Amino acid sequence: SDEVVDVDVAAIGNEDGDDLVRVRGQPGGDVGVGGHDDFVALPCMPAELYQRIRALEWKRSEFSSEERTKIGSVVIDRASREVTRDGELVTLTAREFALLSFFAANRGRVYSREQLLSRVWGARYDGGARTVDIHVRRLRAKLGEAFGLQTIRGAGYVVRVPEGDE
Numbered sequence: 001s002d003e004v005v006d007v008d009v010a011a012i013g014n015e016d017g018d019d020l021v022r023v024r025g026q027p028g029g030d031v032g033v034g035g036h037d038d039f040v041a042l043p044c045m046p047a048e049l050y051q052r053i054r055a056l057e058w059k060r061s062e063f064s065s066e067e068r069t070k071i072g073s074v075v076i077d078r079a080s081r082e083v084t085r086d087g088e089l090v091t092l093t094a095r096e097f098a099l100l101s102f103f104a105a106n107r108g109r110v111y112s113r114e115q116l117l118s119r120v121w122g123a124r125y126d127g128g129a130r131t132v133d134i135h136v137r138r139l140r141a142k143l144g145e146a147f148g149l150q151t152i153r154g155a156g157y158v159v160r161v162p163e164g165d166e
Contacts, residue, residue: 067079069101069104069105071104071107071147071148071159072146072147072148073085073086073146074090074143074146074147076100076101076104078101081097083097083100083143085142085143085144085146086146090142090143091142092139092142093138095120095121095135096135096138096139096142098120099116099120099132099135099136099139100139100143100147102116102119102120103147103149103157103159104159106159107158107159107160108158108159108160109158110152110155110156110157110158111156111157111158112155112156113129113130113132113133113156114129115156116132116156116157117129117131117132132157136149136151136157147159148160
């Protein structure tokens with residue numbers, strides 16, 4: 001998708017004569033210096049500034065295509081069956097990958113254990129419904145908060161759609 005990411009760039013001088021360029025990807029953000037996500041001393045190479053802005057855009061972006069989906073810092077590549085978090089490869093079992101892919105394709109919708117068993121494990125699965133909880137726990141352990149998988153008490157599980165994508 002052609003998503004626009006707001007990035008503030010400010011060139012700032014201080015009393016020592018040192019100039020800084022500060023990059024803020026989200027107004028009011030508390031990461032980095034003075035609420036900015038990054039800074040670089042001037043003079044700087046335009047390519048370096050461009051690269052830092054692109055890195056910030058990548059960090060804040062989300063996308064979905066037939067083969068790849070990015071949610072937060074998690075990238076799911078269905079063609080190669082690989083998952084990365086913050087650029088690091090995450091090893092998943094076949095069932096964990098199937099569950100993760102299902103959640104990514106159905107963001108924003110709540111699914112009960114029974115629905116997940118039917119759609120991810122298949123109609124022939126004859127184990128208990130708690131296997132979903134175990135797989136969700138394993139996904140959370142491997143992906144951390146990066147994926148946004150939430151439990152809705154009494155209803156099931158959901159991957160929240162980021163604000164602005166709804």
